[in-house]
Amino acid sequence: MNVNAPLxxxxxxxxxxxxxxxxxxxxxxxxxxxxxxxxxMIALIERDVVEKKKWLTTEEMMDILAVAxxxxxxxxxxxxxxxxxxxxxxxxxxxCTLGTALPSFLxxxxxxxxxxxxxxxxxxxxxxxxxxxxxxxxxxxAVLKMFKNVEKGVFTVCVMIAVLLVCLLxxxxxxxxxxxxxxxxxxxxxSVRAVRYTRGYKKQ
Amino acid sequence: xIYLTLFWTFFKIGLFTIGGGYAMIPLIxxxxxxxxxxxxxxxxDFIAISESTPGAxxxxxxxxxxTSAAGFFGAVCATLGVIAPSLxxxxxxxxxxxxLTEKTIVKDAFFxxxxxxVGLIGYAFLTLTMQVIFGGAExxxxxxxxxxxxxxxxxxxxxFILSKMHFKVPRFRQKHPQVKEYRRVTxxxxxxxxxxxxxxxxxxxxxxx
Numbered sequence: 001m002n003v004n005a006p007l008x009x010x011x012x013x014x015x016x017x018x019x020x021x022x023x024x025x026x027x028x029x030x031x032x033x034x035x036x037x038x039x040x041m042i043a044l045i046e047r048d049v050v051e052k053k054k055w056l057t058t059e060e061m062m063d064i065l066a067v068a069x070x071x072x073x074x075x076x077x078x079x080x081x082x083x084x085x086x087x088x089x090x091x092x093x094x095x096c097t098l099g100t101a102l103p104s105f106l107x108x109x110x111x112x113x114x115x116x117x118x119x120x121x122x123x124x125x126x127x128x129x130x131x132x133x134x135x136x137x138x139x140x141x142a143v144l145k146m147f148k149n150v151e152k153g154v155f156t157v158c159v160m161i162a163v164l165l166v167c168l169l170x171x172x173x174x175x176x177x178x179x180x181x182x183x184x185x186x187x188x189x190x191s192v193r194a195v196r197y198t199r200g201y202k203k204q
Numbered sequence: 205x206i207y208l209t210l211f212w213t214f215f216k217i218g219l220f221t222i223g224g225g226y227a228m229i230p231l232i233x234x235x236x237x238x239x240x241x242x243x244x245x246x247x248x249d250f251i252a253i254s255e256s257t258p259g260a261x262x263x264x265x266x267x268x269x270x271t272s273a274a275g276f277f278g279a280v281c282a283t284l285g286v287i288a289p290s291l292x293x294x295x296x297x298x299x300x301x302x303x304l305t306e307k308t309i310v311k312d313a314f315f316x317x318x319x320x321x322v323g324l325i326g327y328a329f330l331t332l333t334m335q336v337i338f339g340g341a342e343x344x345x346x347x348x349x350x351x352x353x354x355x356x357x358x359x360x361x362x363x364f365i366l367s368k369m370h371f372k373v374p375r376f377r378q379k380h381p382q383v384k385e386y387r388r389v390t391x392x393x394x395x396x397x398x399x400x401x402x403x404x405x406x407x408x409x410x411x412x413x
Contacts, residue, residue, distance in 0.1 A: 029394075031258065031259060032258055033258060033393070033394045033397050034258045034259055034260070035256075035257075035258050035397065038260060039325060039328050039329075040393075042325070043393045044393050044394075047392060047393055059318070062317075062318045062321050062322075063305070063314050063317070063318070065321045065325075066314065066317040066318065066320065066321050067294075067297060067301075068294075069321065069324060071290065071293050071294065071297065072218060072219050072220065072221055072289050072290055072293060073218055073221070073262070073286075073287075073289055073290020073291075073293070073294070074260035074261070074262045074263070074290065075260075076259075076260045077260060077262075077263075077287060077290045077291070077294075078290050078294045081290060081291050081294035081295055081298065082294050082297075082298045082301075085294070085295050085298035085299065086298060090295060093291060093294070093295050093298070094291070097287055097291050100259075100260075101259070101260075101263050101283060101287055103258060103259060104257065104258055104259020104260065104263045104264050104267065105259075105263060105267045105279065105283050107257050107258065107259070108254075108257060108259075108263075108264045108267040108268050108271070108279075109267055109271055109276065109279050111253065111257065111268075112267070112268050112271040112272060115249070115250075115253065118253065122409070123405055123409055124256070125256075125408075126404050126405045126407075126408040126409040127401040127402075127404045127405050128256040128401075128404065129356075129404045129407075129408050130359060130400040130401050130402070130403045130404020130405065130407070130408075131256075131397055131400050131401050131404060132332075132336045133336060133337075133356050133359045133360050133363065133400055133403075133404070134363055134396050134397045134399070134400030134401075135332065135336075135397075136329065136332055136333060136336055136337070136360060137360060137363040137364050137367055137396060137400075138367075138393055138396065138397075139325065139328060139329045139332065140329055140364065141364075141367055141368075142325060143322060143325050143326050143329055146318075146321065146322045146325065147322050149318075150318050150319050150322055151315075151318075155316075156315075156316075156318070156319040157319070159316050159319040159320055159323065160319040160320070160322050160323045160326070161323070162323070163319070163320045163323030163324060163327070164323040164326050164327050164330075167323070167324065167327035168327060168330065168343060168344075169344070174324065177320070177324075178317060178320055178324075181316045181317055181320040182313035182314075182316060182317055183313075184316050185312050185313045185314070185315045185316025185317065186309055186312045186313050186316075188312075188315075188316065189308075189311075189312035189315060190312065
């Protein structure tokens with residue numbers, strides 16, 4: 001994984017603050033349209049952060065998602081913090097996190113004063129029934145894109161199906177599922193290497 | 205000092221909700237109702253509203269509880285409290301990530317974690333589909349597929365095809381002004397969301413009235 005060193009204040013104050021502003025505005029935009037929580041954000045990050053700005057690779061994004069799922073806090077915040085840290089250290093992390101949080105903070109703050117009226121706006125309700133379908137489409141595209149980027153093999157496809165089934169059929173905690181997957185990955189790769197090593201050894 | 209209490213309560217809630225979002229509802233329930241900031245029905249109403257506004261559920265609920273407990277600064281304190289743990293933890297992890305990912309054992313773990321994440325998001329997609337299109341049906345109970353929203357299926361396919369289509373757009377800066385150059389673009393997700401809102405109003409507000 002190729003990670004460029006984060007920008008620092010001593011690299012030039014103008015450049016540094018410009019980067020902070022870009023980070024803040026990019027994540028502000030994502031925060032405004034991030035309906036339906038973290039998973040919608042994946043589609044937006046894929047488009048703006050991975051494809052357009054090239055701040056992350058798709059592979060790196062999936063690694064972050066795995067970390068974000070198994071650490072405290074919302075997925076959107078965790079991803080924003082990671083990208084910010086990578087680009088411009090702690091202040092970058094702060095800029096991205098505040099950018100993501102600000103729109104929903106302002107919207108909810110405004111709504112909380114006329115919460116009963118908001119519930120009775122019928123056309124808003126109709127619009128949201130449509131938006132929920134768009135959220136489905138965005139998540140579906142994110143799954144397709146990530147499926148394309150996973151190394152395909154018997155092992156990875158089995159892990160994918162196993163995780164899906166465990167989630168569907170049991171109430172097992174996500175973090176334990178992920179920890180077990182990590183352990184299985186370590187054991188699997190270790191045994192693959194061990195088998196290769198002994199085979200090579202026998203040939204000699 | 206209500207501001208400190210709000211900050212500290214939401215700091216704890218942020219720290220202990222792994223996997224995000226709805227995992228925090230039980231914790232919020234006990235903490236928020238114990239402090240008398242909201243009652244149970246207000247909380248339920250708000251969960252419904254939170255689903256139809258942008259942003260993470262955690263931020264939304266923190267802002268709402270903060271506002272109703274202590275106004276604007278209450279909202280600021282609660283929101284900062286819920287953000288702080290993930291900011292600090294991910295900041296530390298991101299600092300270490302570069303060195304960590306060079307280790308074989310971490311690479312091996314992520315080899316299995318990547319497909320696992322695809323499975324997890326696939327699951328999120330299936331549960332959401334059950335709610336949005338099949339009217340809250342259970343996936344392992346064939347008898348519960350009664351309120352199928354066929355219009356939603358239609359909207360889904362229209363939006364899906366649109367999101368996969370490539371459009372030819374003239375290049376903004378032409379290298380050779382004599383020859384018209386194009387670049388192929390797909391629709392931005394924001395446009396898909398806006399379009400879906402219009403389609404929702406058209407279908408549910410005009411056609412199905």
